Amino acid sequence: MKIKKLIDRKAHEFEFVNIAQLEKKLINDISNLDILIFDRSIIKNRLVKKLLYKFSSRSLIIKGEEKIKSIQNYSSLIEKIIKKGIQRKSIIYSFGGGTIGDLSGFLASTIMRGIEHVMIPTSLLAMVDSAIGGKTGINSKFGKNLIGTFNLPKKVYISSDFLKSLPKREISCGFAEIIKYSLIDSKQLHKLLISKSKIHINKLIKLSIDSKFKYIDDYREKLNSKNSRAILNFGHTIGHAIEKSNFYKGNLKHGEAISLGMIVELKISSLFNYCPEKVTNLIELLKKYKLPVNYSKYVNKKTIPALIKRIAFDKKIINKDVNFVLIGKSGGFIKKISIRDLKSILYQIN
């Protein structure tokens, strides 16, 4: 199955392949001018072993984690790549989760003013989110993804076979984003997620890609409140604040914090009478995909001041409005809420 979408009139192509098909394509396509970047977690994969054997001198193995998206790591890797020898027609092939994808994309877009990047996302989150849309980036000490480019990969190969080795907790984090799409946009996705029958993961990945594309057909933040990229942030305003406030010393993964954020933001939607009965359904759905639902452990009278401070800091606003994503009958939309109102709303839903 192939998907081709346009971003700023440029093609963004996805191909769903099994591991044998991927092997055939890559062995055929990769040349000795190219660079291969692998997440250390997948080096036992049979295809990865083969590629590492065949292209050992052109390969880099990195442990996929947020830390690697640093300026220091970027600088050391780019020198290593240049030392290996590179030409304008060289291609970077990256195999890994979102951290490897973001970093490799940034490397590709800056080496020799830009070489091509082929992405092979191996985490569920990368397949349904970070490999879509061409955002690349690394972190500054002042915040996440503050340094980056927009650079569409030449191709994205989706092989759900990689998910066999992905830890269950990481699978659940990917599901948090799929659940998000089902709320902001896709009724079809929602039906599949609640269904009792077994659904092929590729179907969920494809619908997630379709969904994300409704909000990102260009790189700019759109102004209309129905299709703005900002709607993709549903669950993230509160979720990030929970994650960053680090109340329990980082024991929450990003997707888990977003799940809690989605519950709180849906509760806010209910408070405004936009969607009366969905909160309990969301909680059931999150439980089904083994995501946490104990939001009151993180959002309570004691934590609200710190959360509000964090939101104001993240959005760089004081006493002004936050573009909040709420859910109504026909999906996600933006509503401006002042920091002061948000604070009193959080106390009310508690």
Ligand SMILES: NC(=O)c1ccc[n+]([C@@H]2O[C@H](COP(=O)([O-])OP(=O)(O)OC[C@H]3O[C@@H](n4cnc5c(N)ncnc54)[C@H](O)[C@@H]3O)[C@@H](O)[C@H]2O)c1
């Ligand atoms: N560019 C974008 O538009 C965009 C969108 C969303 C998120 N992101 C970025 O994505 C990153 C998060 O991505 P992530 O959740 O994939 O994190 P990650 O890259 O840290 O991967 C999560 C964990 O899974 C492991 N892993 C990956 N694939 C595996 C496999 N097949 N088998 C076993 N282990 C495997 C990794 O080693 C890591 O330990 C963040 O840095 C975030 O900023 C980017």
